[in-house]
Amino acid sequence: MNSPAPRAGFLTANPHALATILDASQTKSIIASRDIFDVSGIKLWARDQPVSQALQRKLLDRQLRQPLEACLIAEDGVNSRQLLVAVEQLLEQDTPLKPLLAPHADDIVHAAVHLPLHPVAQLLLTAGQASRPDSFDHAIQAMALCGALTLAHGGGTRDLRVAMLCGLLHDLGEMYIDPHFGEADADRTLDVRSYQQLVVHPHVGKLLIEQLTNYPPDVARAIAEHHEKLDGTGYPHCLAGDQVSPLGRMLAATEGTLAALRKPQAHLSHASVALRAVPGEYDLAWIGPIAHAARVQPVLQASMSVEEVSNRLETIGEALRSAQSNANALIPMARSEKFKSAVMLAQHLLARLRLGWNASGLWSPEAVSSQDAAEVQAIEDELLFRLRSIQRAALLCAGQLADDEAALLNTLCEGIAEATGG
DSSP states (O other): OOOOOOOGGGSSOOHHHHHHHHHHTTTSOEEESSOEEBTTOOEEEOTTOBOOHHHHHHHTTOOBSSOGGGGEEETTOOOHHHHHHHHHHHHHSOOTTHHHHGGGHHHHHHHHHTOOOOHHHHHHHHHHHHHOHHHHHHHHHHHHHHHHHHHHTTOOHHHHHHHHHHHHHTTGGGGGSOGGGSSTTTTSSOOHHHHHHHTTHHHHHHHHHHHHOOOOHHHHHHHHTTTOOTBSOOSSSOOBGGGSOHHHHHHHHHHHHHHHTTSTTOOHHHHHHHHHSSTTSSOHHHHHHHHHHHHHSOOOOOSSOHHHHHHHHHHHHHHHHHHHHHHHHHGGGOOSHHHHHHHHHHHHHHHHHHHHHHHHTTTSGGGOOTTTHHHHHHHHHHHHHHHHHHHHHHHHHHOSOOHHHHHHHHHHHHHHHHHTTO
16 A cells, blocks of 8 residues: 655654554564654665564664655554454354454454554554454444444444444554553543643554555544543534534544543443433434444443432532532633633533533432432433533643632542542
8 A cells, every 4th residue: 555655743653652662672573664764765674574672772762764664564563364253253242242243243254354543553453453452442443333332323244344443543642652651541540741642643543554555535634532522522623513524523432432441340321321411412323323222231230328419419519519619710710811711611511510410300309219329320420520520621621720710620620520529
């Protein structure tokens, strides 16, 4: 396959991606597919030479004539057969995804064998599989789930393969950030500094696909959008409504589902709840098959009594009201635009969260009964996470503030943290 001409963004070896590739080279045969030169024409590495730590030293601070990723190949890397085996193993497992995947198993397996693996994508998938196996498992799950959702919508062969490519490749950008800031906990436990690192990975993934492969432009765009939300509260570009492509919407729902299922003892109901917690975040057309599959799974069991759930729901309801009142009170105190923007963002997100809270009907204690206590608990878990994410978003938006404004914003955020047990 021919790739587009290289651009400046990949003409310096990324230290995190290089470290992952070198780690993978301990168990995989990764060699130079061409001579590697710096921009001044000095030959750094010979064609067919296996990569080693010596390559890392030679690449230090060097501008390259061609991106490193386009100069390496994994001889025994991820291939169609391995994708087939990985998908078949996933389909055989009794996971929360099974009700979604099982009706489309044959078509998903057939499509997996025919996915085109560009050498750059194969290299990065191989490096991830060898040194970050959880990331490869996540890619396989996303690939299969994207396929199932597309088939549930009546997609054809081309639609299916493009959707599955999106799932398989969507997190390649994570290889280019410090692994300490990855999505192992679906960004639910990250502090502000870690979150600042994480949010760039969809954009890096887009650039990888756009600049170093010949995959369709709609694949690169969807990868850029896989953490965007239709109400404009996603990242990295806070896109809203029609700014998010159909494939991006599907991939965002897939990512939201898998993030919810990373919890211990997760149930598909957790994903269904997470996607519906705040109306307008995700495309209802993609939520539908997930919610339907959640209803056919065995009934989720609550770990708390109805009384405990009721008491905690009352606490979180009060936390929502209190946080929104505090945000409203801070607006008149704003002197800087950064402070005002941060508080207004918190105000907007809290209002959206309360909308979801009220839409659930759980503000009424009478809504809790023994038969739905488990779903109530799942909603409570999601709302607590959303409160914590509002705290993080406000701090990110504010950046550096004057001491008095920083103290005011911290008061708001500490109130949110206290309400969520943070």
